[in-house]
Amino acid sequence: MLYKNSICFISFFFLFFFMLINFFFMMFFIMENMVLFLEWEIISFNSMNIVMSILLDWMSLVFMMFVFLISSSVIYYSKSYMLNELNLSRFIILVLLFVFSMILLIISPNMISIFLGWDGLGLVSYCLIIYYQNIKSYNAGMLTALSNRIGDVMILMLISWMMNYGSWNYIFYMEFMKNDYSMKFIGVLVILAAMTKSAQIPFSSWLPAAMAAPTPVSALVHSSTLVTAGIYLLIRFNNLLIDMLALKLLLLLSGLTMFMAGICANYEYDLKKIIALSTLSQLGLMMSILSMGFGDLAFFHLLTHAMFKALLFMCAGMIIHMMNDIQDIRLMGGLSINIPLTSLCLNFSNLSLCGIPFLSGFYSKDVILEMVSMSSLNIMMYYLYYISTGLTVFYTMRLFMYLMISDFNLLSVYNLYDEDYIMIKSMLLLLFMSLISGSFLSWMIFSYPYMIFLSLNMKLMVVYISLLGGMLGLLVSLMNVYSMNKFLMSYNLSFFLTFMWFMPNLSTYVLNYNFLIYGQNLVKFLDMGWGEIYKSQGLFNILKYYSIIYSLYQLNNFKIYLFSFILWMMILLLMLIL
Incomplete structure (x- = not known):
């Protein structure tokens, strides 16, 4: 037991220490408007040299800071969550390998080292998904590994195609080779790779399946590491991809992903799958705003989303842990009376997901939707954005009603407690960041103001849609859901909507x-x-x-x-x- 506690504490301490160092470096780099490019020659043999390149700018430093903060919280949380686990040291080492792969991907300006981090994420995620050894975990792990393997192949093809230029350091020639035919092909490969890693249609089916992993892993994977790797790569390649036809297609597919995930979350009863589908919806939002050319806004939402989504998974994990590993929300209820601190964290992260003013999600989502309203997009994309926002409030309100308001539906003898201080402390750290990270990042990232001119109705459209979604969620939760489904739609349509538009089958x-x-x-x-x-x-x-x-x-x-x-x-x- 002492050994288990020590490995958790040492890992937490080092990750938190690195986070603080990153924070001070980030402040310095932003103030000095500085970029640091380091090259370390590992080996030189005859005319061949192997060089490790590192790019440090404000973007890589702030992303690293968030990854270190969330992973340190997750490891501290795992100290209590995985208390009875015999192989805790193996679990912690896998999580640390996962974090290391993500850091390698973040700081690399070189496609070879990016591929090492990219493939490391895929391999370690497979090991973490099959951590609980049963047939469901094996199937989910294989689905995840094979889906991500498509992206790995795209990166390999991209690396071989880049040999035309004589260097894999893509940042050197991305600007002045923008109109070259080879660079167009490279751009398409980058988009396809990012679509597999960030689970856009038609590669969406692996993301809800990855919920077979332990909950601390889900908190890490679905907030700041695996699923955001594709978004981060596209942000780095954003200058190259602007005005490409493939990016317009990505805009449509990511909008449909956002819409599909919002609908499916309203039909789901598994607590972790609802949160996973909400992650898929937010990834669609990031991808779509990125496809419109607003890379900084996508990065802003990526960071704010990482905070409240990690907190949401941690709260879900604590609830599942206390209810004897039951994940069905129909068996929960009245949690705000029994576990007030966990309920507080859950509700704050849910409200932040909805974009309630002055929480972190509001700062990024509001600007994104207002930029969409200002842009000259067609009406279909406009509707996809706003309906998906309404659906987010819809399933959040439904979750709130099932978990907090309705009666407790489990066994008559139960023991709900809110005194696991290790879990509570790690959750309160992320709660604090979920409250302040939106305003903090909006002051830090944007050195120039966005001038937004909209009519009053357009400005209030977000409020209208949010209120409508919340009211519908309340209505559906209060009514008998089964009879409502039978009344509103046929069995086939509800089956189609529940199973992600037959995405796993297709x-x-x-x-x-x-x-x-x-x-x-x-x-x-x-x-x-x-x-x-x-x-x-x-x-x-x-x-x-x-x-x-x-x-x-x-x-x-x-x-x-x-x-x-x-x-x-x-x-x-x-x-x-x-």
């Missing part, structure tokens, strides 16, 4: 099913059929037959020995005569 089962059937036939007809007769079983039968014959010679039967001796002598005699 993107996974359709591709895998035929190969699996082919593999089954190979096993059946070759390994267990002809191969069995002519290889293993055939060889076994021949050896068995010969061994039976040899055993007859070994039964000390004098006649057989004598007969074999005479036979042998006759054969020798015949050979001599001939």
Whole structure:
């Protein structure tokens, strides 16, 4: 137990210490408007040198600071959450490897080292998703690994294509080679890679499946690390991608992802899956605003979202932990009476997700929606943005009603407590950051003001949509949800909306099913059929037959020995005569 506590505390201490160092460096870099490019020659052999490049600017430093802060909170939280885990040190090492891979990706201006971080994230996420060893975890891990492998292949193709330029340091020639045909191809590969990592349509099915991982891992993966890697890469490549047709297509797909995730979250009853689908919706929002050319706004929302989403997962983990690992929200209720501190953190993070004024989510979402209102987009994208915002408030209000207001529906004998101070302390740290990070970042990041001119109705559109979504969520929660579904829509439509627009079937089962059937036939007809007769079983039968014959010679039967001796002598005699 002492060893477990020490490894958690040491990891937490170092990550928090690095976070503080990053904070002071970030302040200095922003004030001095400074960029640091470091090259470290690892090995030089004849004419070949292997060089590690590091890019430190305000963006990489502030992102690293947030990753260190969230990962330190998650490890401190895991000290209590994973208390009965026998292999806690293995879990902590995997989390630290995950953080290291993300840091490598953040500070790299070189496509090779970016790929090392990118692939490291994919491999370690697979190990963390299958941490609880059961068939559901294995399936989810394989789905995640194979989906992310598509992005890895895109990055490999991008690396090979970049050999045309003689350097993998993309920041050197991105500006003046913008109109080159090869760079257009590189841009398309970057977009495809980012779509797989950030789970945009048609690669969305892996993100809710990744909920099979332990909750501390979900808090880390779905806030600041794995799913944001694609967004971060696109922000770095943003100057290259502007005015590309592929980016316009990405705008449509990310808008549909945002809309689809919002609808599915309203039909879901698994607490962790609701929060995962809300992450998917916010990733769609970041991708879509990035596709419109506002990379700084996407980065701003990425950071504010990381804080309240990590807090939301931690609160969900504490609730699941206390309710004997039950995740169904229909069995919860009345939590605000029994666990007030956890409920406080949960409600603040939920309100921040909705964009309630002066919480962190408000500062980023409000500016994003107002920039959308000012831009010359078509009406479809405008509707997708605002309906998705309304759906966010809808499922948040539904979650609030099920968890806080309705009656407790579990066993009559239960023990809900709010005294796990280790978890509470880590959650309160993120609660404080969820309150102040929006205003703090808006002062730090934007050195120039955005001038927004809108009519009064356009300005209040966010308020109208939020109020409408909240009222609908309240109404649906108060009514009997089953009868409401039967009344409003047919079974097929609700099935379509619940299962992510058949995304798992289309993107996974359709591709895998035929190969699996082919593999089954190979096993059946070759390994267990002809191969069995002519290889293993055939060889076994021949050896068995010969061994039976040899055993007859070994039964000390004098006649057989004598007969074999005479036979042998006759054969020798015949050979001599001939």
